[in-house]
Amino acid sequence: MGQLIVRGLDDAIIQALKQRAARKGRAAEAEHRALLEEALRSEIETFAEAAARLRARTPPQVSDSADLVRRDRDRNHLKADA
Incomplete structure (x- = not known):
């Protein structure tokens, strides 16, 4: 402080x-x-306000971390198959 x-x-x-x-x-x-x-x-911006501001900037197609993990896994499988 x-x-x-x-x-x-x-x-x-x-x-x-x-x-x-x-x-x-x-x-x-x-x-x-x-x-x-x-x-x-x-x-003073609170944590909740900052989180809401950052969520508003997140692309709508990304809904949660599970989606990100799934997309990354799928992308890696496509590279491995090529």
Whole structure:
């Protein structure tokens, strides 16, 4: 996991972060992480979304891995017979 250093924050912002964290019973760093995740969650592609995007790019004739194995086997048999 990466790290993020934020410099130049107004002291009032830092104090508000600490107070918010205390109200929620967590450390300021954990609250900072939660705020960033909440703010950016909609911009992060989930695994399911990435999988759906890649499936949409897969040619329609390929339905599953068994089809790929079968085609490869058939192609190898044709080469062996030639």
